[in-house]
Amino acid sequence: MSVISYRQALHDALRGEMLRDDDVFLIGEEIGLFEGSYKITAGMLAEFGPKRVRDTPIAEEGFTGAAIGAAMLGLRPVVEIMTINFSLLALDQIVNHAAKIYGMFGGQARVPLVIRTPGGGGQQLGATHSQNIELYYAFVPGMKVVAPSSPADAKALMLAAIRDDDPVLVLENLALYNTTGEVPDHDEPAEIGRAAVTRQGADITVVAYSRMAAVALQVAARLEEEEGIDVEVIDLRSLRPLDRDTIVASVRKTNCAVVLEDDWLTYGIGAEIAATISDGAFDWLDAPVRRVAMAEVPLPYAKPLETAALPSAADAITAIRETLDAVARRRPS
Amino acid sequence: MLLAFYRQMVLVRRFEERAARAYTEAKIGGYCHLNLGEEATVAGLMAALEPSDYVFTNYREHGYALARGIAPERVMAELYGRTDGVSRGWGGSMHMFDVASRFMGGYGIVGGQVPLATGAALAIDYRGGAEAVVCLMGDGTTNIGAFHESLNIAALWELPIVYVVVNNGLGMGTPVERSSAEPELHKRASAYRMASARVDGNDPVAVFDAARVALDSARAGRPYLLETVSGRLKGHSVVDPARYRSRAEAEALQAADPVAAYAVRLHEQGVLTDDLIAGIDAEATAIVAAAARFADESPHPEVATLFDYTYATSVPNDSRRLPGEALFA
Ligand SMILES: Cc1ncc(C[n+]2csc(CCOP(=O)(O)OP(=O)(O)O)c2C)c(N)n1
Ligand SMILES: [Mg+2]
Numbered sequence: 200m201s202v203i204s205y206r207q208a209l210h211d212a213l214r215g216e217m218l219r220d221d222d223v224f225l226i227g228e229e230i231g232l233f234e235g236s237y238k239i240t241a242g243m244l245a246e247f248g249p250k251r252v253r254d255t256p257i258a259e260e261g262f263t264g265a266a267i268g269a270a271m272l273g274l275r276p277v278v279e280i281m282t283i284n285f286s287l288l289a290l291d292q293i294v295n296h297a298a299k300i301y302g303m304f305g306g307q308a309r310v311p312l313v314i315r316t317p318g319g320g321g322q323q324l325g326a327t328h329s330q331n332i333e334l335y336y337a338f339v340p341g342m343k344v345v346a347p348s349s350p351a352d353a354k355a356l357m358l359a360a361i362r363d364d365d366p367v368l369v370l371e372n373l374a375l376y377n378t379t380g381e382v383p384d385h386d387e388p389a390e391i392g393r394a395a396v397t398r399q400g401a402d403i404t405v406v407a408y409s410r411m412a413a414v415a416l417q418v419a420a421r422l423e424e425e426e427g428i429d430v431e432v433i434d435l436r437s438l439r440p441l442d443r444d445t446i447v448a449s450v451r452k453t454n455c456a457v458v459l460e461d462d463w464l465t466y467g468i469g470a471e472i473a474a475t476i477s478d479g480a481f482d483w484l485d486a487p488v489r490r491v492a493m494a495e496v497p498l499p500y501a502k503p504l505e506t507a508a509l510p511s512a513a514d515a516i517t518a519i520r521e522t523l524d525a526v527a528r529r530r531p532s
Numbered sequence: 533m534l535l536a537f538y539r540q541m542v543l544v545r546r547f548e549e550r551a552a553r554a555y556t557e558a559k560i561g562g563y564c565h566l567n568l569g570e571e572a573t574v575a576g577l578m579a580a581l582e583p584s585d586y587v588f589t590n591y592r593e594h595g596y597a598l599a600r601g602i603a604p605e606r607v608m609a610e611l612y613g614r615t616d617g618v619s620r621g622w623g624g625s626m627h628m629f630d631v632a633s634r635f636m637g638g639y640g641i642v643g644g645q646v647p648l649a650t651g652a653a654l655a656i657d658y659r660g661g662a663e664a665v666v667c668l669m670g671d672g673t674t675n676i677g678a679f680h681e682s683l684n685i686a687a688l689w690e691l692p693i694v695y696v697v698v699n700n701g702l703g704m705g706t707p708v709e710r711s712s713a714e715p716e717l718h719k720r721a722s723a724y725r726m727a728s729a730r731v732d733g734n735d736p737v738a739v740f741d742a743a744r745v746a747l748d749s750a751r752a753g754r755p756y757l758l759e760t761v762s763g764r765l766k767g768h769s770v771v772d773p774a775r776y777r778s779r780a781e782a783e784a785l786q787a788a789d790p791v792a793a794y795a796v797r798l799h800e801q802g803v804l805t806d807d808l809i810a811g812i813d814a815e816a817t818a819i820v821a822a823a824a825r826f827a828d829e830s831p832h833p834e835v836a837t838l839f840d841y842t843y844a845t846s847v848p849n850d851s852r853r854l855p856g857e858a859l860f861a
Contacts, residue, residue: 224658250658256688261681264647265654271636272586272655291678295641296648302841304629304637305620309844340842340851364844392848440849447860479860 200383206376208350209239209315212357213277215386217247220275223361224251226266227279236281237317237376263289263314267297267366270312275361280316283370284330297366298341309364315357317371319410319461320509326497329505331462333370333409337438343391344438346370348412350380352436355389362388370438372410394442396449400431403519403526404449404456406472408435411459411491411510418515428523438468446472447479454485455526457518459510464492486525489518534803537579537736539812541571541791544595546816547604550824551594551611551625555770559828560611563640564625567595569765572790573698574599576739577760580747581666586634586656588649589668591626592698593638596668600633604819605826614830621833622841642703643669643676646695650682653691653755664750665693666743672703674717683757687724690753694746695721697757698733700764705776721757733760734790763788 203211216223229236231244231254244252255262259280266276280286286293297310320329337344343365347353353371360367397412398419407415412434419430431449435442450456456476458469469490476488494508548566555564567574570592578599581587589596597607602618610617611625618630626640636652639645649667656663673679674697686693697717701708708715721728727749731742739760746756763785767774774782798804839852853859 256681256684258681258685260678261647261650261685264644264678264682265651265685268588268648268651268653269655269658270651271648272652274655274658276651291641291644292647296639296644300637301844303619303623303627305617305622306841306844307619307629307631308636311844343843343847365847390848392850437849440847440851442849443859444849475859478858 200381202379203350203382204377204379205347205350205353206237206239208354208382209357209371210241212354212361213240214243214246216358216361217243217251222273223275223277224253225277225279226253226255226262228255228257228281230254230279235279237373240279259285259288260292264292264296267292267300267310267312270310271300271308275311277313277315277361280314282328282373283316283318283332284328286314286316287332290335293336293342293366294339298339301365302341310366311364312366313360313369314366315369315371317373317376319373320493320498320505321374323500323502323505325500329498331493333368333438334462334468336368337468339439341366342439343367344370345391345436346409346438347436348375348409348434350378351382352389354382355387356391356436358386359388359391363391367391370409374410375413378413389436392437392440392442394436394445395434396431396445397434398430398432400429400453402429402453403523404431404433404446404453405459405515405519406433406435406446406456407459408438408468409461411461414512414515415459418512418519422516422519428519430519441471441475443475443479446475450476450480451483454483455522457489457491457515457522459515460490460492461510462493463495464490465495467492485529486522489522491515491518533579534737534798537572537575538794538798538804539816540575540599541736541794542812543604543816543819544571544574544598545791546813546820547594547598547607547823550820551608552770554611554824560625561613562624562626563591564611564770565592565768566766566770567592569700569763569785569790570595570698570733572736572794573733573739573760573762576736577666577696577743580740580743582663584634584663585747586636586649586652586663586665587668588636588645588652588665589638590642590645590670590673591638591640592670593628594625597628597630597635600630600635602628602630602633602635604823608820608823608827609830612827612830613832614827615833616826616830643673643678645669646673646676646678646682650686650691650693653686653693654689656692657689662751663692664747666696667693668696668698670703671697671699671701671708671717672706672711673697674720675711683721683724683726686755687726691755692750692753693755694743694750695755695757697759699759699761702764702768704768718757718759726755726757728757728759730759730761733762734788734793736794762790765789
């Protein structure tokens with residue numbers, strides 16, 4: 200184990216896979232000479248050369264599609280899309296091609312593609328650069344979407360994504376890049392499609408992913424210390440496939456749940472989680488499922504407005520307390 | 533060679549006519565776009581490829597699949613949506629794929645195949661292979677952003693690819709002159725310093741020769757844009773009566789029918805006789821009749837296979853729920 204940053208964990212996973220398998224290559228804007236907008240690929244061009252660390256023109260549809268085509272011939276491209284906002288320009292290639300090719304041609308061509316891209320607001324980047332639109336990809340059968348919240352998962356899920364024979368979108372997060380945590384030194388890929396109970400608890404289930412899964416752990420620690428509330432935290436890790444059983448098993452135990460998400464509430468990922476809980480734990484619920492999600496506005500630049508629009512630890516704490524109050528009102532004392 | 537072109541063209545013609553009939557008999561569903569009028573381009577272009585080359589194309593691809601050597605009964609079975617279809621019944625008319633013949637797909641999204649084909653060429657280049665990629669598309673497709681992004685990338689990275697623009701004068705009902713500011717489509721390559729040429733798509737020999745030049749260039753790391761000019765004898769798809777076309781235009785197209793014209797030419801050259809013409813025709817008719825019979829007898833896919841092709845690498849919690857089923861029993 201070493202304590203490293205989320206950024207370093209991603210870098211280590213990429214570098215390790217590049218060393219392990221000559222078919223793995225990196226492709227994207229500014230990943231070589233510039234060493235990556237967020238420096239995940241720092242040093243890679245010098246080490247691996249321009250064939251395996253390929254700088255592209257500003258043509259998201261073109262280079263993402265080219266990576267898909269290369270994957271169809273058996274290479275294992277790892278595409279960097281500078282931020283998830285720009286993936287919209289590649290939407291057709293991702294949704295209509297990467298996600299369809301294996302099924303649409305009756306299983307004849309695999310697409311071992313990774314798209315890594317950060318989401319997240321809070322950096323005062325304004326409306327077009329602060330979105331959380333992973334849902335667009337998680338909606339699509341044929342895609343796999345993973346969302347690491349810790350350095351350990353960043354490494355383990357990236358390894359899994361690169362070794363997987365299907366298109367996998369790895370959702371990184373701008374606010375997580377500098378966070379640190381313990382990461383195993385050896386390569387141990389995670390299993391895509393499984394959530395993790397990152398904290399056991401008896402009183403309430405908190406379901407989250409990416410940045411909010413990290414927030415959930417902080418909140419849980421604080422509530423335990425200050426109020427003796429025992430929070431169970433589920434980090435989804437995989438948005439598609441979705442590990443519904445882990446969510447439902449937890450809510451059947453705690454009888455209430457709060458979902459924390461960085462995307463917009465209406466039709467968002469939390470809506471799917473709430474529906475899952477309704478389907479699988481209706482008779483166990485002692486309070487409505489509460490969702491903490493981004494305010495439904497194009498994210499503003501001005502700091503007070505941006506801060507108000509984004510879900511925070513304080514919002515999570517309020518939602519947890521209010522949900523537990525609702526439970527207390529319902530339970531005969 | 534000359535006779536082989538003719539055989540191929542007649543097979544495509546008869547196959548497409550048979551497909552149109554099967555469509556009206558409701559044996560075929562969805563959209564169904566035919567290569568009627570494109571037979572010379574199909575024959576000349578596919579003959580110029582090596583077996584190890586890769587083909588990407590659009591939804592108007594039955595003829596290319598046949599000329600690539602895929603058995604007519606498997607192409608027809610795909611149209612019928614049966615298990616023996618080239619894409620196991622998952623693709624239909626627009627999405628034929630055959631890994632063995634490196635026929636890398638018909639694609640239904642206009643322009644979708646263009647970045648993919650470019651990436652296949654990137655993979656060849658990455659591995660230092662000698663293969664080339666042929667990426668077909670229609671005239672209307674040259675207005676899609678992905679076309680321009682891809683040509684730029686291919687030229688920049690010197691990829692082994694030939695983009696073939698099959699200019700049939702129309703994108704659905706819109707003439708080239710009404711959709712492309714530069715209607716001489718091959719000239720669009722100049723924006724990317726890419727070599728290009730325009731060739732008579734009604735002449736299989738001319739297409740073959742031009743394709744050979746283009747492929748040689750591509751294999752040497754100089755991607756190429758080849759425009760073939762032909763006509764679309766019928767509507768955009770089987771159900772389109774093409775009312776936007778005047779009677780005079782339609783008659784001119786029929787008069788320039790590439791299959792008939794090529795027969796006349798070979799006849800004059802003494803390569804074809806009346807008997808041979810009749811024999812080739814009977815042979816093609818028999819092949820497509822057998823293909824239709826085969827397709828009709830091929831089984832429909834079992835519903836139990838519905839979830840077999842969502843993912844190549846199996847994954848826990850992959851949903852296998854049918855529409856009416858509860859998530860939790
Ligand atoms: C992105 C997209 N837009 C629109 C369509 C509908 N559409 C299908 S074919 C077609 C015309 C394409 O014309 P062209 O590229 O000339 O090919 P042709 O059909 O003439 O062979 C259109 C607009 C589509 N399939 N995909
Ligand atoms: Mg056209």
